[in-house]
Amino acid sequence: MKILILGAGGQLGSELVNILQDDTLIPLTHRDIEMTDEQQVNNILSSNMPDIVINTAAYHRVDDCEDNVEQSFAVNSFAVRNMARICNELGITFVHFSTDYVFGGRKRIPYNEDNCPNPLSVYAVSKLAGELFVKNICSKFYVIRTCGLYGAKGVSGKGGNFIETMIKLAESGRNIRVVSDQIVTPTYARELAAKVSQLIRTGKYGLYHITNNGGCSWHQFAGAIFEMTGIKADLSPVSSSEFGARARRPLYSVLENRNLKQLGLDDMRQWRDALKEYLVEKGYIR
Numbered sequence: 001m002k003i004l005i006l007g008a009g010g011q012l013g014s015e016l017v018n019i020l021q022d023d024t025l026i027p028l029t030h031r032d033i034e035m036t037d038e039q040q041v042n043n044i045l046s047s048n049m050p051d052i053v054i055n056t057a058a059y060h061r062v063d064d065c066e067d068n069v070e071q072s073f074a075v076n077s078f079a080v081r082n083m084a085r086i087c088n089e090l091g092i093t094f095v096h097f098s099t100d101y102v103f104g105g106r107k108r109i110p111y112n113e114d115n116c117p118n119p120l121s122v123y124a125v126s127k128l129a130g131e132l133f134v135k136n137i138c139s140k141f142y143v144i145r146t147c148g149l150y151g152a153k154g155v156s157g158k159g160g161n162f163i164e165t166m167i168k169l170a171e172s173g174r175n176i177r178v179v180s181d182q183i184v185t186p187t188y189a190r191e192l193a194a195k196v197s198q199l200i201r202t203g204k205y206g207l208y209h210i211t212n213n214g215g216c217s218w219h220q221f222a223g224a225i226f227e228m229t230g231i232k233a234d235l236s237p238v239s240s241s242e243f244g245a246r247a248r249r250p251l252y253s254v255l256e257n258r259n260l261k262q263l264g265l266d267d268m269r270q271w272r273d274a275l276k277e278y279l280v281e282k283g284y285i286r
């Protein structure tokens with residue numbers, strides 16, 4: 001298949017580029033394309049005519065989104081709407097990524113695809129709007145919500161990923177305060193990319209949750225990183241309110257991969273097993 005990837009330089013995009021090597025790939029980084037430039041997107045899509053467009057690009061510095069509302073909506077909602085419209089007109093399947101943050105966090109059991117969103121932040125509202133545009137415009141689409149992504153490449157705008165940040169902080173000997181009242185599922189971008197590669201060949205269009213399985217707080221995740229690597233760290237739990245981030249985040253946003261399960265495709269590993277594989281691949285443990 002001919003597949004065009006937006007955000008190919010990002011942590012998920014780069015894993016997709018690796019995993020989709022047997023397809024004909026058009027990997028585009030931010031330097032190659034500005035997704036808010038409708039004319040440029042139209043020219044690139046209509047001249048390449050891929051079978052599938054995968055959009056991993058987003059404006060997702062969650063706290064900054066609170067101050068930059070227009071940019072959040074320009075990238076996460078309106079650019080996505082334009083891309084959805086162009087894909088639909090050209091008969092291209094559109095694959096788009098969204099977030100666990102579309103949920104409000106009141107539940108205490110995993111959210112499935114039928115649960116009602118209740119986004120708490122500008123970022124989350126803009127991502128939900130993006131999802132709805134795709135769903136309402138495209139006849140052939142996959143909207144994939146994921147959670148707590150980490151990958152070898154790291155997120156450029158966030159200075160790496162959570163694991164690398166924790167390891168760097170521990171090595172600096174500083175006290176590390178990590179929130180203990182937000183429950184998520186850390187998800188390995190490589191495993192997600194492999195699952196996306198499978199899913200997009202099924203023709204079973206729709207909304208999917210795809211994360212590793214199980215859940216933990218960010219504090220427990222940090223604890224597991226230090227326990228597995230044997231790195232000594234001065235780690236303390238803090239509450240979200242003590243931490244005082246600008247954007248509100250759900251206190252619980254574990255997702256159930258229910259639609260994936262119904263296709264018989266949910267063999268996503270427990271988050272601890274995926275973390276171990278990442279640490280082995282990065283050479284932290286054997």
Ligand SMILES: NC(=O)c1ccc[n+]([C@@H]2O[C@H](COP(=O)([O-])OP(=O)(O)OC[C@H]3O[C@@H](n4cnc5c(N)ncnc54)[C@H](OP(=O)(O)O)[C@@H]3O)[C@@H](O)[C@H]2O)c1
Nearest residue numbers: 007009010011012030035057058097099146148149155156
């Ligand atoms: N990271 C998480 O924990 C997480 C959790 C849930 C859902 N998600 C969703 O998963 C998807 C992938 O996330 P990720 O962690 O792989 O992000 P990432 O590493 O930041 O990758 C996104 C890529 O998109 C590019 N990009 C940003 N704005 C663009 C624009 N206007 N035009 C063209 N390219 C642009 C970025 O390039 P520059 O850096 O050069 O701007 C970056 O290389 C996103 O939709 C995100 O909302 C992420």
